[in-house]
Structure formats: structure tokens, C-alpha cells
Amino acid sequence: MIEAARLAAEMNPANQPHSAIVARALGGPPTHRASIAAVIAKKWPSTGVRLSVKFMDKPETALRKKILSHMNAWGKTANVVFTETNGTGQVRIARLDTQADGGFWSYVGVEILVIPPGEPTLNLEGFTINTIDSEFNRVVRHEAGHTLGFPHEHMRRELVDRIDEKKAIAFFGKTQGWSPQEVKEQVLTPIEESALLHTSNADPKSIMCYQIPGSITKSGKPILGGTDIDDIDASFAASIYPKAVAKKTATMKIPKRSAGFA
Numbered sequence: 001m002i003e004a005a006r007l008a009a010e011m012n013p014a015n016q017p018h019s020a021i022v023a024r025a026l027g028g029p030p031t032h033r034a035s036i037a038a039v040i041a042k043k044w045p046s047t048g049v050r051l052s053v054k055f056m057d058k059p060e061t062a063l064r065k066k067i068l069s070h071m072n073a074w075g076k077t078a079n080v081v082f083t084e085t086n087g088t089g090q091v092r093i094a095r096l097d098t099q100a101d102g103g104f105w106s107y108v109g110v111e112i113l114v115i116p117p118g119e120p121t122l123n124l125e126g127f128t129i130n131t132i133d134s135e136f137n138r139v140v141r142h143e144a145g146h147t148l149g150f151p152h153e154h155m156r157r158e159l160v161d162r163i164d165e166k167k168a169i170a171f172f173g174k175t176q177g178w179s180p181q182e183v184k185e186q187v188l189t190p191i192e193e194s195a196l197l198h199t200s201n202a203d204p205k206s207i208m209c210y211q212i213p214g215s216i217t218k219s220g221k222p223i224l225g226g227t228d229i230d231d232i233d234a235s236f237a238a239s240i241y242p243k244a245v246a247k248k249t250a251t252m253k254i255p256k257r258s259a260g261f262a
Ligand SMILES: [Zn+2]
Pocket: 023, 024, 025, 142, 146, 152
């Protein structure tokens, strides 16, 4: 963890302490992989992200291509490219289905660099070429977002404050098999906003936001949650990892008056 912290700070000075390391998506069976408390945000350098991807259990070509293409959906607006490798791979994808390691999860950002080479950094239990497209959108893009260093949007204080703690513990215990402690870690602990680069308002339709049913919010209204990279996600990712822009500044006309420009 110390090594991950050092790396993160070195690679992107915007990295600051926060509280999500192993981040899970809903929909898999319970997982008991240890969550480690708070160290740092784990963004890659703002110059862009080029990561090699190894599939650990040799899925068919069509599935490998499909998973990669959904990970690369972030590259539409952001300077992000995932490329398959037969080598060790920086991102290592498994489809573990054990009690301890099953489900959908990913380590966050530069943390993947300190995971032992024989271990996965991202898990997609049960994914096959027959998995419905909407799950590729919802799950693969979400987990790739974690790999890019994005934490859960529902951990923003603005959204956590809407959730009823007791109801949430009962609900996720029943539907995901999570212990009260896991519910606290995954849903009820806000990330300190000061520690994040973030959009000005929490985005309940972010791909990084869980779907929270109205039955566990204080108002009774659901938090919609994301089913795909939305416009706010796409432009936020582009702001963190901007694509190279043509050098136009040299010929740009400088307005005589600055008043009125914003
Ligand atoms: Zn997640």
C-alpha cells in the first residue's frame, strides 16, 4: 500500500487520500475480498493511459475483443487505450467464481501495478459471449472506470447523505450477502470531496454510481445509477486524461479586452 501511495503521488500530484481500493459492482455473488482502508486516490498521469490487458483464463477471441472494446469506450473522449497482451499484462482479467474472489470488482488506478503478477486486477464472474450487451455496458465499463482510477460516484457525500443506513445494511445484506461492515465500506462511507478531482455536482446517472432503490433512501426516491458512460462521465474522463490538442495557441488572437469573456 505504501508503494502504491508513493507511485500514485509520483505519477499524478492530484492524487490524495481517499477510501476505495477494491471496488465492486452489484450483481455478482457476495465477495469477501478484503477491503483495505483508505490510502490515496490513484489516478494515472494526466498525459494519458496506455495499459496492456491479459486475459488469465483464455476466453475465446470474440469475447476478448468484446471486453476490450467496452473498456476502450472510455477512449472515445479520453486519452485512454487498453491493448491485449500475451505477456504478464498490467490489467489482468479473470472470471473467478469463488466465494472469496467472485463477483465483479477491480482495483483502482495505479494500485494495479502493485498486485502480484499471478493475480487478477479485475474480475468478471460468469461473463461469456452470450452475456447480454447491457451488462457489458454496465459492468465492463464500470470496472474499467475503476482501473482508470475513478472511485464510486455514489460515495460522494451528496449521494451518501440520501441513504438510510439501517435500511441499506438490511438491503445489501439480503441482496449481495454483504456484512454490515462491507455495506459501510461500499455504500455508506463518503469519500472526502477535498481529496478528489470531481465534477461540481454528484452525477446519479454516472456509470460509476450504483443503482440505489427508493426503499433505502430517506426520501423514498431512488438514486438512478448508471447503465453506461454518460456525457458527464465522458467529459470528466476527458478532463482528467485529455487527448492531445493541436497547438493553436501560438496563432490565437488575444482579445483586446478581457471583460466579458468567461
Ligand atoms: Zn464499482
